[in-house]
Amino acid sequence: MKIGIFQLNGCDKCFNETYLLDKHINDNSKNEIFRVKNSEVEKWSEKDLDYAVVTGYITLENHEFVQKLSKIAKKVVGYGSCTTTGGIFGLAYQKGYDITPIAKIIPDTTLISGCLGEIEELSEILQGHPIKKSEILCTSCARKSTCEYLDEVTRQIDPQEDVESCFNDFGHLCSGYIANSCKEMCVDYGTACRGCKSSVDRAGFRMLGMFGTLMGNVEVATEATGKGGTDKLADVDDDVTESIPDVTGSFFRFNLANSVLPIGRNQSNGSIMSDIFIGRPIEELPLISGCIGGDHSISFTLDIIQAYEKGLIEDLPVSEKTVELRNNLLSLEKELNSALKASNVESYEKITNQIRKIAGNMNLSNLFFGGFKVPIDDSGDFEGYKKSIFEIREGDYQNGNIKYSLNSKGIVTKFEMEA
Amino acid sequence: MSKEKGKRDVLAFMCAECGQGAAVTAGVARLGYSTSIKIIRVKCSGLVGPIQIMDALKNGADSVAVIGCCFQACHFFNGNFLSMHRIKLMKKLFKEMGYSDQMINHYTARAAEGETAVGDFEDAIERLLVAEKEGGTFA
Ligand code: SF4
Ligand code: SF4
Ligand code: SF4
Numbered sequence: 001m002k003i004g005i006f007q008l009n010g011c012d013k014c015f016n017e018t019y020l021l022d023k024h025i026n027d028n029s030k031n032e033i034f035r036v037k038n039s040e041v042e043k044w045s046e047k048d049l050d051y052a053v054v055t056g057y058i059t060l061e062n063h064e065f066v067q068k069l070s071k072i073a074k075k076v077v078g079y080g081s082c083t084t085t086g087g088i089f090g091l092a093y094q095k096g097y098d099i100t101p102i103a104k105i106i107p108d109t110t111l112i113s114g115c116l117g118e119i120e121e122l123s124e125i126l127q128g129h130p131i132k133k134s135e136i137l138c139t140s141c142a143r144k145s146t147c148e149y150l151d152e153v154t155r156q157i158d159p160q161e162d163v164e165s166c167f168n169d170f171g172h173l174c175s176g177y178i179a180n181s182c183k184e185m186c187v188d189y190g191t192a193c194r195g196c197k198s199s200v201d202r203a204g205f206r207m208l209g210m211f212g213t214l215m216g217n218v219e220v221a222t223e224a225t226g227k228g229g230t231d232k233l234a235d236v237d238d239d240v241t242e243s244i245p246d247v248t249g250s251f252f253r254f255n256l257a258n259s260v261l262p263i264g265r266n267q268s269n270g271s272i273m274s275d276i277f278i279g280r281p282i283e284e285l286p287l288i289s290g291c292i293g294g295d296h297s298i299s300f301t302l303d304i305i306q307a308y309e310k311g312l313i314e315d316l317p318v319s320e321k322t323v324e325l326r327n328n329l330l331s332l333e334k335e336l337n338s339a340l341k342a343s344n345v346e347s348y349e350k351i352t353n354q355i356r357k358i359a360g361n362m363n364l365s366n367l368f369f370g371g372f373k374v375p376i377d378d379s380g381d382f383e384g385y386k387k388s389i390f391e392i393r394e395g396d397y398q399n400g401n402i403k404y405s406l407n408s409k410g411i412v413t414k415f416e417m418e419a
Numbered sequence: 420m421s422k423e424k425g426k427r428d429v430l431a432f433m434c435a436e437c438g439q440g441a442a443v444t445a446g447v448a449r450l451g452y453s454t455s456i457k458i459i460r461v462k463c464s465g466l467v468g469p470i471q472i473m474d475a476l477k478n479g480a481d482s483v484a485v486i487g488c489c490f491q492a493c494h495f496f497n498g499n500f501l502s503m504h505r506i507k508l509m510k511k512l513f514k515e516m517g518y519s520d521q522m523i524n525h526y527t528a529r530a531a532e533g534e535t536a537v538g539d540f541e542d543a544i545e546r547l548l549v550a551e552k553e554g555g556t557f558a
Binding site: 094202205206208209211212213215216218220222223224230231232233234235238240241244246247248251252260261262264265266279 | 468469470473477489490491497500501503504505506507508509510511512515516517518520524525526527528535538539542557
């Protein structure tokens with residue numbers, strides 16, 4: 001069988017993960033696998049393929065190439081949320097980037113959503129098996145949802161304080177309601193589900209509707225605005241709108257480019273990275289960078305975290321143990337890149353498992369400001385490296401090649417990343 | 420949906436209790452209102468959420484108004500209140516995406532006072548014109 005794997009734009013974590021096909025496909029040596037990356041993609045001229053696997057996000061310039069793939073390959077597979085729904089890169093749709101989910105170009109593409117895409121699912125597809133229909137995430141989550149009305153929305157929580165109640169019961173928005181059971185399981189690592197593997201269409205709007213309803217206990221003005229007149233109170237800003245400072249990022253994190261919304265008309269800030277980060281709340285930043293940072297996710301995420309820690313100094317202290325664990329992760333990132341360079345599947349697998357042990361998963365869910373969210377096996381007393389709830393402070397923050405500014409609500413107003 | 424040039428369609432989801440009641444009272448009193456208003460009667464305004472509103476906007480409506488009973492007077496429990504919460508979030512989303520939030524509106528009406536429904540209709544059309552003038556509609 002001939003399989004072509006194509007990395008288009010953005011993060012290459014899904015592309016790298018496909019090295020593991022060797023481990024998951026029986027007799028993979030019989031298959032001929034072509035791996036084609038970024039700039040080489042357009043020049044690629046093989047005539048026929050059994051499967052074309054597309055990873056990374058798709059822009060207008062790639063449409064022609066994707067169409068060509070549908071002609072030379074018997075089946076096209078979109079692997080990873082970037083390709084299937086626009087993924088987190090799709091947040092730039094808000095600022096006018098025309099990022100296209102693959103099925104809008106080739107409707108009969110097989111879709112494997114997830115950030116990271118699950119290699120087990122891709123292997124099944126490439127061996128001609130259908131993917132098992134998964135259950136909704138809440139059924140495999142250790143927490144239990146009550147769906148009770150919320151009194152407020154909370155932007156930060158201590159996930160260890162109560163490990164049984166649903167994140168939503170604390171007012172901490174979790175997208176488990178619209179997600180399928182998954183491998184990365186952010187919810188097990190102190191992080192509310194981001195919704196990367198949605199189980200329903202128009203997931204963003206369904207989340208918005210669900211939360212608008214759940215917020216039923218949030219007090220807002222309801223007095224009539226005029227005698228015999230009609231109430232037009234929906235225009236008034238209050239706790240409902242103010243407690244969710246970024247509606248787009250909270251509900252459409254992975255599916256903005258795949259929602260029914262028309263393309264955003266905000267001015268671009270000049271680069272896709274700044275367009276993704278500007279407008280997002282500070283506590284979201286490491287969760288985004290952990291997903292989209294490709295083979296430098298760890299250093300990228302730690303730069304973002306340390307920039308803020310440096311700015312807050314003693315108000316956001318970092319323990320020695322935390323530093324040690326973070327340094328371990330940074331070394332693992334270096335080793336991972338060497339393994340990738342050498343196309344060494346064995347070490348790739350070993351190193352990613354070690355990363356998972358500390359960071360929880362390949363989205364780095366366990367990494368946070370001030371420390372880690374949940375205990376790490378064999379790392380001693382959790383109190384020694386536990387994150388704390390931090391305060392929101394307006395200002396400019398910088399570390400490594402990352403620079404950003406926050407307003408008084410902790411929303412990013414500027415974001416720069418030197419090449 | 421094809422449409423005459425310059426003609427606008429405002430889809431009004433009206434609850435079967437006070438919302439529709441007010442429209443009926445307006446009819447009994449022979450109060451006129453614009454032919455741009457297209458009414459869909461729903462059991463409760465709380466049944467109308469972002470999915471229905473986006474379906475309407477995607478399929479030809481220029482704006483959507485959701486009209487329920489007065490607050491504290493929902494015939495079920497708090498459908499009007501929940502509906503307003505969702506519309507608040509949608510308005511914010513529209514603004515964040517660079518569009519006008521005046522294409523989706525939430526109102527209440529009183530069954531005994533027909534002019535409340537007509538007032539809502541007039542306001543929805545006025546707001547749509549503002550959105551158009553600012554260039555903030557989806558069209
Ligand atoms: S951002 Fe997520 S979906 Fe996109 S390539 Fe990276 S890991 Fe895959
Ligand atoms: S909403 Fe989130 S925290 Fe709650 S049960 Fe579902 S997955 Fe778990
Ligand atoms: S828990 Fe994480 S990996 Fe699983 S569906 Fe949610 S965001 Fe995706």
